[in-house]
Amino acid sequence: MNFSLPATMSYTHEQDDRYHAYIFRHDTLGELGRILLHGLPNGQRQISSEVAGDPADPMTAVRMKTFKPVSDAITQALTSPLGVDDTAVMAITPTMAPPLDMVASRIIPCGHCGETAAILIFAEQTTDTAELEDCALNMLPQYGEAQVDTWVIGEMTTPGDDTPVSVLKVWPEREPVAMMSPRDFNQTLDIVLASHCS
Numbered sequence: 001m002n003f004s005l006p007a008t009m010s011y012t013h014e015q016d017d018r019y020h021a022y023i024f025r026h027d028t029l030g031e032l033g034r035i036l037l038h039g040l041p042n043g044q045r046q047i048s049s050e051v052a053g054d055p056a057d058p059m060t061a062v063r064m065k066t067f068k069p070v071s072d073a074i075t076q077a078l079t080s081p082l083g084v085d086d087t088a089v090m091a092i093t094p095t096m097a098p099p100l101d102m103v104a105s106r107i108i109p110c111g112h113c114g115e116t117a118a119i120l121i122f123a124e125q126t127t128d129t130a131e132l133e134d135c136a137l138n139m140l141p142q143y144g145e146a147q148v149d150t151w152v153i154g155e156m157t158t159p160g161d162d163t164p165v166s167v168l169k170v171w172p173e174r175e176p177v178a179m180m181s182p183r184d185f186n187q188t189l190d191i192v193l194a195s196h197c198s
């Protein structure tokens with residue numbers, strides 16, 4: 001295939017009886033989406049392309065912007081030698097990632113009213129930005145429904161240790177990954193909790 005992937009991207013290949021799936025990842029965005037090749041009963045091959053994420057998640061548009069040129073180029077490279085009659089090309093359609101039950105999260109209730117005031121998502125054993133994004137993607141159904149301040153937190157150090165950890169704020173506004181000490185993070189969280197009922 002006459003195509004080279006950008007250095008910031010990688011892919012894995014999975015296959016079963018019915019299809020080949022190429023799953024694309026980005027260095028900092030995490031999972032971008034996948035390209036599926038499957039045979040149709042009439043002997044045609046179908047290529048479909050899906051960007052990871054929910055349409056309501058602003059990060060889906062960011063993933064789309066990164067993934068679409070690659071998806072278009074690969075689709076082009078696969079279809080041109082075969083001739084257009086052999087394939088049916090489909091548009092990119094957003095898809096929900098499956099729930100990741102390895103992701104631990106903690107719901108912090110408001111001390112006054114008892115309602116959910118914040119959510120912490122723990123990306124265990126990693127400080128890698130792409131893996132923080134993977135956790136954010138997989139936990140979106142939870143914090144998207146709760147609509148409270150939510151952070152994805154990289155591997156925690158022992159309590160009292162002031163070593164910074166990677167923190168990705170994902171709701172209500174997304175912020176770039178920041179390095180925060182547990183003390184600084186707890187101060188930020190305290191401010192959010194204190195303002196819940198005020």
Ligand SMILES: [Zn+2]
Nearest residue numbers: 110113196197
């Ligand atoms: Zn409250």
